[in-house]
Amino acid sequence: MNIEFRIPIAPTLGFFGQVEFFNFCLRRLGGIYTEAKINVYVGENFKIGEAIKQNSWSNDYNVEWKAVPEQIFNKYDMYGTANWRYNDKTEAKVVIQSDADTVLVRDIDDVIRQIDIPFPAIAGHNAHSPPETKGTILPESTSDRYWPEIFRIFNIEWPKELHQYSMDAEGLLPKIPPYFNLGFVAMNPLALEILGRKIDEVHERLTSVTESFMRCQIGLTLVSQREKFKIITLGAEYNMSNDSTHQKLNHKKREDFRVIHYLRTAELDRSKIYDPDYVNGLSDTMNNDANSVIVPLLKEWHYQR
Numbered sequence: 001m002n003i004e005f006r007i008p009i010a011p012t013l014g015f016f017g018q019v020e021f022f023n024f025c026l027r028r029l030g031g032i033y034t035e036a037k038i039n040v041y042v043g044e045n046f047k048i049g050e051a052i053k054q055n056s057w058s059n060d061y062n063v064e065w066k067a068v069p070e071q072i073f074n075k076y077d078m079y080g081t082a083n084w085r086y087n088d089k090t091e092a093k094v095v096i097q098s099d100a101d102t103v104l105v106r107d108i109d110d111v112i113r114q115i116d117i118p119f120p121a122i123a124g125h126n127a128h129s130p131p132e133t134k135g136t137i138l139p140e141s142t143s144d145r146y147w148p149e150i151f152r153i154f155n156i157e158w159p160k161e162l163h164q165y166s167m168d169a170e171g172l173l174p175k176i177p178p179y180f181n182l183g184f185v186a187m188n189p190l191a192l193e194i195l196g197r198k199i200d201e202v203h204e205r206l207t208s209v210t211e212s213f214m215r216c217q218i219g220l221t222l223v224s225q226r227e228k229f230k231i232i233t234l235g236a237e238y239n240m241s242n243d244s245t246h247q248k249l250n251h252k253k254r255e256d257f258r259v260i261h262y263l264r265t266a267e268l269d270r271s272k273i274y275d276p277d278y279v280n281g282l283s284d285t286m287n288n289d290a291n292s293v294i295v296p297l298l299k300e301w302h303y304q305r
Contacts, residue, residue, distance in 0.1 A: 003037075005037070005038045007019060007022065007038065007099070017274025018270060019055070021103060023057075023063060027061065035062055037092065041066050043078060043084075044081075048067040051067075082216045083219070086199050089192075089196075093112075094188055096186045101183070102260065104259055105260055107258070111123050111186050115188050117188065120188065120227060121231075122231060123234050124185040125236055126165060126233060128241070130176075131213070136212065138210055142173060161231075163179075169245075184238055191224070239259055240260050241261050241264060242290035242291045243290075254289045268294065279298045
């Protein structure tokens with residue numbers, strides 16, 4: 001099975017370190033993950049040759065560094081970096097869109113099997129909470145009118161299948177369409193091709209009604225619903241935050257984790273993991289289970305570098 005991972009980044013030491021650590025964790029799984037391709041999309045009009053030079057470790061792996069076109073970044077900023085990854089064609093059977101601050105700690109074979117089908121399909125885990133309400137003509141994002149209004153603006157049929165945000169412990173928020181956190185979203189080439197053609201138009205229209213930082217996540221929801229993708233909602237084990245509340249609310253234990261998203265910085269600062277002194281100074285005893293899994297891997301990675 002030929003699979004591919006796509007990671008959008010800014011050209012910083014923090015992001016470069018996260019990509020290298022992602023690669024380390026991926027390859028240690030063996031099997032199809034040993035030769036899986038990683039495409040890294042670098043924004044901010046950074047010279048791609050310089051990215052390759054600063055990441056010479058990648059010469060030994062199936063990793064390709066790609067520049068986000070200058071006109072795309074200048075027009076859309078970091079949102080252009082995030083969305084540009086949909087534009088490349090692929091020879092893979094399954095493409096996983098990943099954030100740099102994620103790692104695979106177990107195989108994702110079950111998701112791959114579900115996505116490798118002959119019609120457009122995506123799979124992901126629902127976001128923790130509503131998009132922030134910012135510079136918007138939309139209702140408050142916590143209201144029961146927010147998502148229906150977006151669907152009305154885009155003339156999309158309201159879905160029959162609705163979900164809770166993944167950290168809505170008591171079900172106090174309105175149920176929502178599948179709205180995936182972009183830390184881990186798997187898709188097949190049919191879905192990827194449609195997203196590549198449609199995402200910029202949807203993003204531009206979204207920008208006219210909201211300045212939400214989560215526009216890329218909202219855009220993915222809209223395209224997948226409008227184009228009638230098969231949408232598979234995954235459990236938290238495929239996008240486990242290093243947030244103890246997320247873990248408890250979703251009833252997951254360490255042995256369940258498959259993909260960890262280390263976005264919280266209370267115990268572990270993702271921007272510093274490239275620094276061996278920082279990593280070696282981390283406690284082997286963490287309060288958060290996800291961090292407890294990651295820290296030994298970080299130390300092993302630095303030991304082998």
